[in-house]
Amino acid sequence: MASPQRQQFGFFVLLLFGIMMLLVAGAMNVPQWQGYMDAVVISIVMMMTAVMLLVFWKIMLSQDESRGRISFAIIMLISFAMIALAVYYWHVTLK
Numbered sequence: 001m002a003s004p005q006r007q008q009f010g011f012f013v014l015l016l017f018g019i020m021m022l023l024v025a026g027a028m029n030v031p032q033w034q035g036y037m038d039a040v041v042i043s044i045v046m047m048m049t050a051v052m053l054l055v056f057w058k059i060m061l062s063q064d065e066s067r068g069r070i071s072f073a074i075i076m077l078i079s080f081a082m083i084a085l086a087v088y089y090w091h092v093t094l095k
Contacts, residue, residue: 009059013052020048039093046086050079 027033027040053075061071 005059005063009056012055012059016048016052016055020044023048036093039090042089043086046082050082053079 023044024041027044028037033040057072057075061075062068064071
C-alpha cells in the first residue's frame with residue numbers, strides 16, 4: 001500500500017494530466033489556431049508540466065528540511081526553462 005503522500009501526489013498528477021488532455025483537445029478544435037497548432041499544444045503541455053513539477057515539490061519534496069530549498073530552486077529552474085522554451089518556440093513558429 002502506498003503512503004498517503006504518494007496517493008495524494010498520484011491523484012493530483014492524474015487530475016492535472018486529465019485537465020491537460022482536455023485543454024489540448026479543446027485547442028485542437030479551434031479552427032483559427034490550425035496554422036500554429038503545434039505551438040499552442042506545446043505551450044499547454046509545457047505549462048501543465050511546470051504545474052505538475054510544482055505539485056511534486058509541494059507534496060513530495062518540501063517535507064525534507066535539508067533538501068527542501070535546494071529542490072525548490074531546481075524545480076523552479078526547470079519550470080522557468082520550460083516556459084522559456086515554450087516562448088522561444090512561439091517566437092520561432094510565428095516568424
